[in-house]
Amino acid sequence: MSCVFCRIVAGELPAERVFESERVLAFRDIRPAAPVHVLVVPKAHVESLFELDDRELAGELLLGAAEVARLQGLDRGFRLIANTRHDGGQEVGHIHLHVVGGRRLGPMLAR
Numbered sequence: 001m002s003c004v005f006c007r008i009v010a011g012e013l014p015a016e017r018v019f020e021s022e023r024v025l026a027f028r029d030i031r032p033a034a035p036v037h038v039l040v041v042p043k044a045h046v047e048s049l050f051e052l053d054d055r056e057l058a059g060e061l062l063l064g065a066a067e068v069a070r071l072q073g074l075d076r077g078f079r080l081i082a083n084t085r086h087d088g089g090q091e092v093g094h095i096h097l098h099v100v101g102g103r104r105l106g107p108m109l110a111r
């Protein structure tokens with residue numbers, strides 16, 4: 001299995017897990033961009049948001065992100081990011097939502 005996030009889901013690679021539901025896992029980003037930086041992924045491999053067509057899984061991912069924000073105490077706010085495919089800057093080809101917070105974030109887009 002070559003997908004790094006599939007390997008984390010399988011327990012083959014270590015990760016600091018912060019939340020898990022039936023079909024979703026959340027773990028800390030290895031290179032955090034903010035005090036809280038958690039990735040929310042489906043346990044089953046889906047390439048990107050462009051390929052996502054499972055409404056229940058979409059809901060579980062989004063609610064997983066909201067639960068991560070609550071668990072991490074991000075009541076002041078946070079940002080949810082889904083980098084998608086090449087132009088979106090997606091580096092890992094397994095869909096993931098970034099939950100980023102714990103400080104006031106800057107402008108959204110780098111040009």
Ligand code: 5GP
Pocket residue numbers: 004013015016027028029030031032039082083089090091092093
């Ligand atoms: P992308 O650019 O695809 O939206 O973001 C991929 C994210 O995955 C990056 O923020 C990167 O730091 C994170 N990442 C890449 N490899 C690993 C890993 O092996 N473990 C963890 N926890 N995060 C990773």
Ligand code: ZN
Pocket residue numbers: 003004005006007044045046093094
């Ligand atoms: Zn995968």
